[in-house]
Amino acid sequence: xxxxxxxxxxxxxxxxxxxxxxxxxxxxxxxxDAMREYAQLSDIAxxxxxxxxxxxxxxxxxxxxQDEKDGExxxxxxxxxxxxxxxxxxxxxxxxxxxxxxxxxxxxxIIMEIRAGTGGDEAALFxxxxxxxxxxFAETRGWKFEIMSSNETELGGFKEIIFSINGKNVYENLRYxxxxxxxxxxxxxxxxxxxxxSAVTVAVLPEAxxxxxxxxxxxxxxxxMRAGGxxxxxxxxxxxxxxxxxxxxxITVHCQDEKSQIKNKAKAMRILRARVYEMEEAKAQxxxxxxxxxxxxxxxxxxRIRTYNFPQNRxxxxxxxxxxxxxxxxxxxxxxxxxxxxKLSAREEMLRAKPEAARTEAAS
Numbered sequence: 001x002x003x004x005x006x007x008x009x010x011x012x013x014x015x016x017x018x019x020x021x022x023x024x025x026x027x028x029x030x031x032x033d034a035m036r037e038y039a040q041l042s043d044i045a046x047x048x049x050x051x052x053x054x055x056x057x058x059x060x061x062x063x064x065x066q067d068e069k070d071g072e073x074x075x076x077x078x079x080x081x082x083x084x085x086x087x088x089x090x091x092x093x094x095x096x097x098x099x100x101x102x103x104x105x106x107x108x109x110i111i112m113e114i115r116a117g118t119g120g121d122e123a124a125l126f127x128x129x130x131x132x133x134x135x136x137f138a139e140t141r142g143w144k145f146e147i148m149s150s151n152e153t154e155l156g157g158f159k160e161i162i163f164s165i166n167g168k169n170v171y172e173n174l175r176y177x178x179x180x181x182x183x184x185x186x187x188x189x190x191x192x193x194x195x196x197x198s199a200v201t202v203a204v205l206p207e208a209x210x211x212x213x214x215x216x217x218x219x220x221x222x223x224x225m226r227a228g229g230x231x232x233x234x235x236x237x238x239x240x241x242x243x244x245x246x247x248x249x250x251i252t253v254h255c256q257d258e259k260s261q262i263k264n265k266a267k268a269m270r271i272l273r274a275r276v277y278e279m280e281e282a283k284a285q286x287x288x289x290x291x292x293x294x295x296x297x298x299x300x301x302x303x304r305i306r307t308y309n310f311p312q313n314r315x316x317x318x319x320x321x322x323x324x325x326x327x328x329x330x331x332x333x334x335x336x337x338x339x340x341x342x343k344l345s346a347r348e349e350m351l352r353a354k355p356e357a358a359r360t361e362a363a364s
Contacts (some may be wrong), residue, residue: 004099009048012041040102047095054091058084097347105281106172108206111148111274115160117180119198122187124157126308127200129331130181131161134174136333143167148267149255155189162271164207171206176319176342178204179303185310195311199304207270208277215273221245222265227256244268251275320345 015038018024024031061084064077114130116123138145144166151159165174181200186193227241241256242264253275255268307316313327315338322341324330330338 005044005048005095008041008044008099012038012045015041036107044095044098047091047098051088051091051095054084054088058088097344100347100350103172105175105206106169108171109164109166110170110174111162111164111205111207111271112174112177113160113162113203113205114158115201116158117199117201119183119196121153121155121157121189122183122185122196123198123200124153124159125155125187126181126183126198127158127161128156129183130200130202131158131163133331133333133335134165134177135163137335138165138167140333141167141173143170147257148271149253149257164270166207171204172343173339174204175206176305176339176346177202179305181306181308182304183308183310185308205274205278206281208273210273213273213277213280215246215269215276219247221247224261240264242268244272246272246276249276249279251279317342 015034019031019034019038024034058081061077061081065074065081068074068077112134114127116127119126135145146164146166148162148164150161153159179202181202183198183200184195187196190196221244223243223245224239225241225243226239240259240261241254242261243252243254244265245252251272253268253272255264255271258264258267305317305319307314307318308327308331309316310327312325314323314325315327315330316323317338320341322338324338326334
């Protein structure tokens with residue numbers, strides 16, 4: 001790890017000089033790539049500097065404990081030493097996490113799909129609640145948010161809603177949301193006050209660029225039709241709805257929210273590209289998929305990952321055995337603690353897996 005750290009710090013120093021070169025600014029792509037790499041390495045450099053600063057303070061406090069004659073001052077130094085020991089351990093752990101190689105998908109934008117499962121209208125209402133939770137979290141991060149497709153119920157829920165989120169490290173923060181979300185609460189339509197259990201499925205797809213996925217025209221079947229709304233009523237009277245079928249995989253996407261057929265087709269192509277990309281990534285990167293399964297569950301949409309218990313104001317993530325009693329705040333978008341815990345658990349698993357992988361490689 002020391003060799004890797006030294007190499008990264010050396011690269012950080014090189015980049016610091018490079019980004020100040022006026023010649024680099026003329027090549028915008030190289031400049032953006034250099035700035036992105038510099039920003040990532042800045043966190044590692046800052047963490048290493050903090051460890052060095054704390055190390056100096058720790059040495060000074062230790063010397064004071066050993067050399068100080070005044071008993072009261074010696075006790076204060078001893079207390080400071082204990083605090084510095086905790087801070088130093090935390091700083092070293094943070095650096096270890098930062099040194100774990102990042103998944104190249106972490107920086108990607110995403111397309112998120114939320115679908116009501118068992119529970120009828122109550123499941124659809126909870127799908128709408130989850131949509132609001134994610135959208136409010138996105139707003140706090142300054143991420144861009146766009147609805148791609150939706151199927152709303154008469155009570156204001158969603159049978160299905162698909163939306164994109166663009167911003168910094170979106171996939172890194174939301175990748176672990178894929179799976180079944182179970183809700184326990186008294187529905188607004190329930191007169192007897194009985195608690196119902198419903199379920200909603202969430203899929204998080206890293207969004208692919210056109211250069212990454214080539215959707216050949218001969219592999220697509222594109223149908224246009226009249227858009228329909230809740231209860232069978234027409235959204236508009238033109239053939240603006242678009243359905244695209246990817247013949248090799250059988251993946252089907254339907255978009256009708258826009259009044260323009262061109263806009264609906266463009267959104268459907270983005271969703272299709274993301275689904276095909278996810279499918280191909282899962283096939284090509286079986287090792288990465290297995291690692292993710294070991295970390296915080298497979299992310300499979302059939303896997304129950306979380307329970308939202310409204311009567312107890314409790315959220316439980318079953319993959320990392322985390323329980324938080326602030327469900328009211330979480331549903332308002334206060335999910336930072338939850339998402340950080342999931343990322344931390346994943347990185348800890350990666351750190352534990354690395355020595356094992358090294359031993360296996362050495363033995364083979």
